[in-house]
Amino acid sequence: MARAIALIDGEHYPPVVRFALAQLAGLHDVVAAVFIGGTEKVDASVTDGTYGLPVVGGPDAASALAAAIARFLPEVVIDLSDEPVLSAADRMSLAGVALGLGVAYRGADFSFEPPSTGHVTRTATLSIIGTGKRVGKTSVSAYIARYLKATGRDIVVLAMGRGGPAEPELIRGDEVELTTTDLLALARQGAHASSDNYEDAVMSRVATVGCRRCGGGMAGETFFSNVAEGAVLADSLGKELIVLEGSGAAIPPVAADATLLVVGAAQGLPYVRDYFGPYRLRRADAVVIAGAEEPLATPADLTALVAAIRRVREDVPIAMVTFRPRPLQDIAGARVFFATTAAPALLPTLTAHLEATYGCTVAGASPHLSDRARLHEDMRARAGGYDLLLTELKAAAIDVVAAAGAEAGVPTVLCDNEPVSVDGGDLPALIDHVVRLSVERHDTRSS
Secondary structure (H helix, E strand, C coil), X not given: CCEEEEEECCCCCHHHHHHHHHHHCCCCEEEEEEECCCCCCCCCCCCHHHHCCCEECCCCHHHHHHHHHHHHCCCEEEECCCCCCCCHHHHHHHHHHHHHCCCEXXXXXXXXXXXXXXXXXXXXXXXXXXCCCCCCHHHHHHHHHHHHHHCCCCEEEEEEECCCCXXXXXXXXXXXXXXXXXXXXXXXXXXXXXCHHHHHHHHHCCEEEEEEEECCCCCCCCCEECHHHHHHHHHCCCCCEEEEECECCECCXXXXXXXXXXXXXXXXXXXXXXXXXXXHHHHCCEEEEECCXXXXXXXXXXXXXXXXXXXXXXXXXXXXXEEEEEECCCCCCCEEEEECCCCHHHHHHHHHHHHHHHCCEEEEEECCCCCHHHHHHHHHHCCCCCCEEEEECCCCHHHHHHHHHHHHCCCEEEEEEEEEECCCCCHHHHHHHHHHHHHHHHHHHHC
């Protein structure tokens, strides 16, 4: 039977709680109870004898639960409490505490399991996870890969995506430079040539292993993936570090030595304050707030976001960045049509940056790179007005933008989304911090 602790409250009459614990003992090895409040049917002098089990309390429910897990090492927490002691939001918070410590959390009609991290590599690992899709996680990951390569680190990126390959795919971005023509050929063979592993290989020129996943749970688990098999492949390369790149809010099912969390500034407070936001923060050794500029987020929004993070993780390093397009080839003098997944409100800022920095004229732009029908409409509306296509390597970049360019005889240039600090912070120092933790923890577990 699974080793369990039970959450109990004083709104239930103690004999009823003892009855429930006795019933639970037929299903689990119940080793302790966590008293989380309530005074209607029990006074403050709750003791082990009140319920016939060791009882753990604390200044708040989360602290008490964490202390009980550390002391009794359960496999599962069984929630025998109810309103009004715990609201639905409170339960999500406590579930996050349990899952963060690798313990399942179950109640009368719900069950949360910690995401699988059972595959352990011989190589040190750095996991880059996000609070959702389109928060800039892949751009941050690509920047980290470039930075580590420039500082002499020999790394491989293990990326999982909703468009990944049926079998883990090794791309030697460190040896072969993939062109738009190469990516078009891959797309015509049925590959999703804008998947994250291609973006990492093209933008950072490092080895990548691409994997697929389907479905995503609230705590980051996936229904199906071939990431464990991909980790075996990445591990076989003899690199110094595997960068594990999450997908959306999904977390790679591989044990991470250190974790960096990318928070989308435009998502707002709920993604760090509510549901499993605090759980993700507790996993993190560093946080990057991405898209930290107006109109996506006001200074007041960012202040509130940082404060919410600090309430959960007072000492976690934080860097705030935004992104600017960086073409991979010279586009000076060209009339450009620019395709992006950025918010429509950012288009004026991004096009002005392209013109001022790279000497082009932006004759048209579309924020609909992830909406194929509207992307086609935007391109048709500007047909004949541009002589070069510029696109991020995401969504429909290859099978719509580059394919249309090839048909019309218009070249396609890929562009990176480069993180730019907006708070005077030191992003490289933050990267050095999480990489150092990865290596130190790897060395400890390997010794």
